[in-house]
Amino acid sequence: MKNLNQELNPLIRTGPNPEKNAMPIEKIMDAFVHARNIEVADIKAAIRRSVIQNKFVPVLCGAALKNKGIQLLLDAICDYLPSPSDVPPIKGTNPDTGEFEEFQAQDKAPFSALCFKVTTDPYVGRINYVRVYSGILNSGDSVWNASRRIKERVSKLLRMHANRQEVIESVHTGNIAAVVGLKDTKTGDSLCTQNNPILIEPIRFPEPVIQQAIEPKSKQDQERLGMSLHKLAEEDPSFRVTYNHETGETIISGMGQLHLEIAIDRILREFNVEAQVGSPQVAYRETITKKVVATGKFIQQTGGHGQYGHVVLEMQPQEMPGLGVTFEEKIKSGAIPREFIPSVEEGVRGAAKSGYLVGYPVTDIKVVLTDGSYHEVDSSEMSFQMAAAMAFNEGLKKAGSILLEPIMDIEVIVPEESMGTVIGDLNARRAKIVSLSQRGNVRVIRAYVPLGEMFNYATALRSLTQGRASYTMEPSFYAEVPSHIAEKIIGGFSTIGTRKSQFAGP
Numbered sequence: 001m002k003n004l005n006q007e008l009n010p011l012i013r014t015g016p017n018p019e020k021n022a023m024p025i026e027k028i029m030d031a032f033v034h035a036r037n038i039e040v041a042d043i044k045a046a047i048r049r050s051v052i053q054n055k056f057v058p059v060l061c062g063a064a065l066k067n068k069g070i071q072l073l074l075d076a077i078c079d080y081l082p083s084p085s086d087v088p089p090i091k092g093t094n095p096d097t098g099e100f101e102e103f104q105a106q107d108k109a110p111f112s113a114l115c116f117k118v119t120t121d122p123y124v125g126r127i128n129y130v131r132v133y134s135g136i137l138n139s140g141d142s143v144w145n146a147s148r149r150i151k152e153r154v155s156k157l158l159r160m161h162a163n164r165q166e167v168i169e170s171v172h173t174g175n176i177a178a179v180v181g182l183k184d185t186k187t188g189d190s191l192c193t194q195n196n197p198i199l200i201e202p203i204r205f206p207e208p209v210i211q212q213a214i215e216p217k218s219k220q221d222q223e224r225l226g227m228s229l230h231k232l233a234e235e236d237p238s239f240r241v242t243y244n245h246e247t248g249e250t251i252i253s254g255m256g257q258l259h260l261e262i263a264i265d266r267i268l269r270e271f272n273v274e275a276q277v278g279s280p281q282v283a284y285r286e287t288i289t290k291k292v293v294a295t296g297k298f299i300q301q302t303g304g305h306g307q308y309g310h311v312v313l314e315m316q317p318q319e320m321p322g323l324g325v326t327f328e329e330k331i332k333s334g335a336i337p338r339e340f341i342p343s344v345e346e347g348v349r350g351a352a353k354s355g356y357l358v359g360y361p362v363t364d365i366k367v368v369l370t371d372g373s374y375h376e377v378d379s380s381e382m383s384f385q386m387a388a389a390m391a392f393n394e395g396l397k398k399a400g401s402i403l404l405e406p407i408m409d410i411e412v413i414v415p416e417e418s419m420g421t422v423i424g425d426l427n428a429r430r431a432k433i434v435s436l437s438q439r440g441n442v443r444v445i446r447a448y449v450p451l452g453e454m455f456n457y458a459t460a461l462r463s464l465t466q467g468r469a470s471y472t473m474e475p476s477f478y479a480e481v482p483s484h485i486a487e488k489i490i491g492g493f494s495t496i497g498t499r500k501s502q503f504a505g506p
Helices: 002-013 018-032 040-052 070-080 219-235 257-269 337-349 381-398 416-427 458-465 481-493
Strands: 092-094 100-104 112-121 125-134 142-145 149-154 155-159 164-168 176-180 188-190 212-215 241-246 249-254 275-277 283-289 291-300 309-317 323-328 365-373 402-415 433-439 442-450 471-480
Touching: 018 040, 018 070, 040 070, 125 249, 212 219, 212 257, 219 241, 219 249, 219 257, 249 257, 257 275, 291 381, 309 337, 309 381, 323 337, 337 365, 337 381, 365 381, 402 416, 402 481, 416 433, 416 442, 416 458, 458 471
Parallel strands: 323 365
Antiparallel strands: 092 100, 112 125, 112 188, 125 176, 142 149, 142 188, 155 164, 155 176, 212 249, 212 275, 241 249, 283 402, 291 309, 309 365, 402 442, 402 471, 433 442
């Protein structure tokens, strides 16, 4: 009885209206004290209140592959999770004025929705999954994409039933539907009406930390590979596709080894593309260690109008990691005309895509344009782009460039008897143990470990623990690569400073 009171009393005291929140719990207490049957509806009401107040987390067992426990899960979602009326109104900003906006979760409120997923259907084509936060979306409506400032038209609305689609005429507040006809809307975009625009906080996607090269096995597969990669990148914003002009490779990047393995499997199985895949590569970054001043001057005479651009850049490490490359201008007395400033920034950002050491992208550098000069006839946008790129590359050489590697936040759940072995293996992988804790009858190891040391870790962990351990891992931050490892990485590149092809011989 004492334990039941200890569990229920905190739930009674929380929330904006304690008396109202306590009602279903008091019914349970009263029935328990007087030895009466406790009604299922009262238990569900108490659980629902507790879940909405973040005081209770329902846990259900099941297997989607075998269709076990799925109906129980769906029932629990309906019974316990909050409805749109149970959560605060949607908040955002007006893209035109920058002022704070708040829309009530009501059908009569202005329309607002968020696109949270994009897929491609072989029969329907492009499908956008949207959650309606307020108002009503009707088939045939024109909507305003506040994120991209474009107008889109809804040609069809679908309610998805696993592999079956049901055409519907409207979607009301709080519901989710699939929209056909949105050509340029991406994941994380806000949809609304042009008269009542609102920009909902978008979904943030971290930078990819691992990459692989991929190429078609035949010319027939080349076009299909490009199409499949485009569709995958459109569906998953954390999956990136780039082209390396130095090696002629198509590079796919993702959040981890499993992420890329699934993408490659879809390319081979779902899109029927025969492709050759290179070994996984860590997405390193480069940055600088000290403040420098660099000058870039681009002068070219070709008989007639020439090219003249001259810039002086002040470069220094960012105060906080994760800010990327930022650009400011502090030009005085019109040393460079205002119309050429954007060209200088474009030149800096273009040069930052390839670093000085081994050609990895540059990050966490603050660049300030402080001085320069121009020619009334020969100066142009291109000349200032070239001058800025030259100054930036010169600054990287003078500022002591270093390599950065992605550090992963890993949590390993391991039996007590295998903990020492697992910790020893993590230490050998340059891990920094953050915490050790107990969870039931197992131990939980939390650590920061370089991604470069974690390839095929799932296999190694199974071997060390006879398959009894599991782990989760996600990107956390970038840190400097130890000098002896950086030398090996730099030594793996050709003497002219270009990246070797993953498909070429040694």
